[in-house]
Amino acid sequence: MKLDTIGVTPFTISRRGILAGGSALALASAIGAPRIARAAEPLRIGLVTSLSGTFTSLGESMRAGLQLLLAEAGNEMGGRAVELIVEDDQGKPDEGVRKVRKLLSQDKVDIICGVISAAVALAIRDVVTEAQVPTFISNASANALAREAASPLVFRPTKTSWMLGSTGARWVHDRIAKSGGMTLGADYAAGREYIGDFVSTFQELGGSVDEQLWTPLGTTDFAPLLTNVAAAGPEFVYAFFPGADGVRFLQQMRDFQLTDRVKLIGPGALFDQEDVIPAAGDAALGGVNTFQQSPDAPNARAFVEAYGRARGGRLPGEASTAGYVTGQVIKAAVDAVAGDVADKERFKRAILDQPVETAMGRMAFDPRNNQAILDIFVNEVKKDAEGRPFNTVVHIYEGVRDPGPQA
Amino acid sequence: MIRQLPLLILLALPLLLGDGYHLRFAAEVLIMATAVISLDLLIGYGGLVSLGHAAIFGTAAYAAALTAIRFGANLPLVLAAGVIAATVIAGLMALLARRSSGLFFLILTLVGGQIVWEVAFHWRDLTGAADGLRGIPPLTLDLGITSLPLASSPALYLVAAIICLAGLSLARSFVDAPIGRALVGTREQPLRMEALGYDIGRIRLRTMLAAGVIAGLAGSIYPFVNQYVGPNAVHWTLSAAMIIMAVLGGVGTLYGGLIGAVVYMTIQTYLSSYTDRWQLIIGAIFVGTVILMPHGIMPVIGSLARRLGWRNPEADHGA
């Protein structure tokens, strides 16, 4: 585990830590971290996250969230000390598989968690299923994992794309327009899922979308697209672009002065508090999104404060909350079985039986596919007391459950 | 045969040492090394730097995976599918870049490769799009009477090692054949070769096809190591990584591909567990190699070996 994470205290002791400790990595407040005497075998948790490549900022946030939870829990779960081993999947599925194999055979981890990218999650699914290791997919939201690719010991303590797309449609249908509007999306798996689910739910509710526009991933110039939008003048626009594309889209929408003229709705990732809003700034104001996470959520208050303290005043977004929540879910289950994760059936039942109070709200799991059943927040980006754009909860859809294997 | 001995030892060694995980990684290194060896034919002997080589390699992987999913993962079938697919792509790329060299060749192969990537990334029904192909059945060898499972790490490693040796000897025989010498000629003195009546385009096409066959062999078993293949396998960044591996090992030495693959992949997978700055390290080593050891690591080892008394009967044809 790397000891050069900024600001967050890494309490865990790992073989890697002993090696790295030899070098001058006294950066963080690792000084003063108590050396926990190992009474019982430590619980080894492997975190697979993206620390290089496209998803680096998300991956670092996820790691920080999990480390925060471990720090708060005194680095202990179910009476055992926790050994966290972090591996970088570099945003590539092949590397993810390699790292998972390494975690399983070399580090002999008891639990695997993490994964930002859907492609990585799908790639490792077979490996962890064969090895029968409890796995918690913290961030990847591909619908397939709750449907045809569900696996007995793979749990997903976060949303599916469907949950966001369909609640978005419900919101639009209830509050904005019964029909009409446009969708704009990045033409790749996640974009197709979000927008596809939005459109199908919208149609189920009796509406229909006027026009669906797509651009390739990595589009730098949205001008042609936005000129089309300006010319069409739709009631609303449901859009999704990931990461930097999203930032550019929001800014260019503001440049073309469409932010005031068109109601913009999207899945929460387009307005991520940590990943997008700091860069997009005021361009994000007025945007509405449906998300399983909100810095304004009632259950999240303590976490938001703690995270801000740990990471220099930042507000958490999806990835960091996901890391924290995964830690909460694992801890609740490990505590319930008093640290005995070897009995996998019992461990699984501990997860399925009792909903966990997490920073995303109350989280229960669907026994059909181990998919979390979540409260989905409708956020509107408004200025908070300090004038910063802030995802403010305006509505909650409670207990949203993915249709699951028969969908 | 003496010359092959160290190589054979090197290849047999991990079987004695490694466990499942390390052996599987070694298999992956060998597969990549084979692909780099085929790239060396282009770069080292033909003077053609291709940023589309991953497209050739990755297409073989996709073809093999799809064949395995539809018709079962029988080794000869899978190899055939991969080699055919790779050769077709290689041929197309050669036709695209017939008249280009240098920077233009680089860009054209990049463009060609990215077109392949766009197809892989978007054609959900065929390639699984961005999610890639999963559920690939484990590799087997059908001998008619019985069926040998080849999914375990030692078996995969053995298959990869045999393919690597096969690729190496194919490349070596290509280089030693008249066409190999003609290829070097087109790199050194293209105008003179034309004046002598050689068709440079035809020579290039044959070279690309040969490289395609070797890369196809490697690509065919790639999906079985990680039970997954995705668009990353055809992306230009993998091509760039292969070029780095070729240069690190030693362009124009063929063996260099093996060394380069070992160095690069070890750093990428092992070093990344210890530091976030592994890309900086690879970049630094690469730059260092280009400045200080422009012929790569292989010749340095070669001269060391010569100093220790090892006879090298064949002269180096390379860059």
Place this chain on the structure above:
Amino acid sequence: MAYYLIQALNAVSLSVLLMLLALGLSLMLSLMNFINLAHGSFYLLGSYVAIFWLAAGLPWYLALPAAFLAAALAGLILDRYPLGLFYQRTHLMQVLLTYGLSVMFADLMRWGFGAEIMSLPMPDALRGVVFILGLPFPLYRLYVIGVGIVLAFGLWYLVERTLWGAAMRACVSDRRMVETLGIDTRRIFTVAMVVAGGLGGLAGALGGGLLSAYPGLDEEVLLLALLVVVVGGLGNMTGTVLSAILTGFITTFARIFLPEFANVISLGAVAAILLIRPDGLFAHKARRV
């Protein structure tokens, strides 16, 4: 009517951006016969400098010169070592060296500036839109178009109409002869590298307002610049400008009419052009034998 006019303006702004990206690269190729795959790194550096400059509240009209200077300084240092060693080497070696350097710079910048996406704090003077025939067009894009045209003109003037430019052009044709005239060609190459690097940074500062800044952008920008330069023909800055215009228009109108296939169309167009004219569209006719 207004719609097509605006889309044409969109195409022009994209073209100008592409031109700015490509000019530094093209300068090095045509004046020094040097391929610099670290060009994207200069761009990204310029973006980050502009972002930090504006975030610090310093005068916005000095952001461009600041970015230029920072990148030019980087160019100066690199010219000293190790780029200077490779001016006389083959293109292959230059490609390898500069690519390796770009990998290093990318990671260094990620380490120094962080992995998060950063946006240019837009100065108030450049916000807002102009309404052209009823449709909005951002002021910042007009600014980019304006600055780009001035820059291109300035560069042309520098290369074609000044003594420095003449000396640089002469260096490419016949270096030895220039040296016999008593001109230090090594110094000229240094100047060219500094200017080209600075241009890259300048493009980054301008482009930052459109593209933001994040690790990985350097690679994307490099690819675009390479495509534009190669399609235009090497050793020819006019070709680069024309190619940028062509690419900008093809890409923009592909996005309008066939948005899902826009990338494939652009790639296909490049491939087709290079198939028909392997040396680029506007290449000088090289003497055969």
